[in-house]
Amino acid sequence: MIKVENLHKHFGGFRAVDGASLEISPGSITGLIGPNGAGKTTLFNVIAGVLGPTSGQVTMDGEDITGLPPHSLFEKGLLRTFQIAHEFHSMTCKENLMMVPSGQSGEALWNTWFGRKRIANEERALAAKADEVLEFLTIDHLKDHRAGQVSGGQKKLLELGRTMMVDANKIVFLDEVGAGVNRTLLNTIADAIQRLNEERGYTFVVIEHDMDFIGRLCDPVICMAEGKVLAQGTLDEIKANEQVIEAYLGTGLKNKSGT
Ligand SMILES: Nc1ncnc2c1ncn2[C@@H]1O[C@H](COP(=O)(O)OP(=O)(O)O)[C@@H](O)[C@H]1O
Ligand SMILES: [Mg+2]
Incomplete structure (x- = not known):
């Protein structure tokens, strides 16, 4: 490979x-x-x-x-895990997963004018995927916890979870x-x-x-x-x-x- x-x-x-x-x-x-x-x-x-x-x-x-x-x-x-950046510490574990770029179209400005519905659908799919990842890693109880407040090992699991958000x-x-x-x-x-x-x-x-x-x-x-x-x-x-x-x-x- x-x-x-x-x-x-x-x-x-x-x-x-x-x-x-x-x-x-x-x-x-x-x-x-x-x-x-x-x-x-x-x-x-x-x-x-x-x-x-x-x-x-x-x-x-x-x-x-x-x-x-x-x-x-x-x-x-090809993914290399990185420590969760300091700016992301105040976001929840679930939000951290949803931040991973996975080809969602929500970022392009014109989409906010022409594709509201599609963005809403993608956002829902992204949230569902994040939930599934948290469950797979047995840290679903942490989804609403701020990333900066979970333990070192739980952060490692979250870093691994970020790789799972990519298709x-x-x-x-x-x-x-x-x-x-x-x-x-x-x-x-x-x-x-x-x-x-x-x-x-x-x-x-x-x-x-x-x-x-x-x-x-x-x-x-x-x-x-x-x-x-x-x-x-x-x-x-x-x-x-x-x-x-x-x-x-x-x-x-x-x-x-x-x-
Ligand atoms: N940016 C850098 N500038 C100068 N030397 C570096 C740099 N990064 C790593 N090194 C040196 O390269 C060597 C290998 O480092 P590293 O790859 O971190 O080793 P390991 O991960 O196996 O402990 C070390 O001697 C380290 O000091
Ligand atoms: Mg090293």
């Missing part, structure tokens, strides 16, 4: 991504791990069009998408989805990812430090270090890989429980 070939992203003389090549198969939940500073987030940002690459190529289903802006990729169903064949990039999220909510997030994958055909690429989470969800797992892809395989294969062990020396490839 996604093919990354010899990708470089340099900041001045520093090679944050240094010739990374990898493939993401449709329907997979691929884990991306590696020590801090490995270049994982930078790689995501280049794939998702947030940063332009220094060199290299990214293709999606054979089409060259290198350097396309995020909104073009968004329309193609496209989806590949979703999640960066450190578990950071600062409690166990219970992390399980809810893992369940949602698994169900979106199994029931709705979503492809995921997940960066996460919690190896229990990666082990439960991801196959394959790709390990990066110093801007390069070191190894790819099941989590057990990755954990046994010499180069991976070496890359993690000093930081340790651990579960959160410390085992």
Whole structure:
């Protein structure tokens, strides 16, 4: 689905991504791990069009998408979740979902003159979709809560929910989805990812430090270090890989429980 070939992203003389090549198969939940500073987030940002690459190529289903802006990729169903912007904190969870551009015609000014009825219909459909998304994610009880007032884990679910508002064949990039999220909510997030994958055909690429989470969800797992892809395989294969062990020396490839 996604093919990354010899990708470089340099900041001045520093090679944050240094010739990374990898493939993401449709329907997979691929884990991306590696020590801090490995270049994982930078790689995501280049794939998702947030940063332009220094060199290299990214293709999606054979089409060259290198350097396309995020909104073009968004329309193609390549989605990277972002923290809910501060301006949206005072809006409710449901309103946050309804803000996601999904091709609704309400934005064009002339529509307000020529298409009132259509806009009303689309708005109703959008509201119904938002309700369905909230229910799927088991956070429908939060729909009228302000987004700024829900917990960190619930915000992550809402970020995931925003990707569900888009009509496209989806590949979703999640960066450190578990950071600062409690166990219970992390399980809810893992369940949602698994169900979106199994029931709705979503492809995921997940960066996460919690190896229990990666082990439960991801196959394959790709390990990066110093801007390069070191190894790819099941989590057990990755954990046994010499180069991976070496890359993690000093930081340790651990579960959160410390085992
Ligand atoms: N905008 C930037 N300017 C300069 N250096 C950066 C920038 N973004 C990231 N880096 C550097 O690139 C390296 C990789 O960062 P990052 O992709 O965030 O790693 P990871 O997500 O694997 O922890 C780090 O050493 C980081 O300091
Ligand atoms: Mg990162």
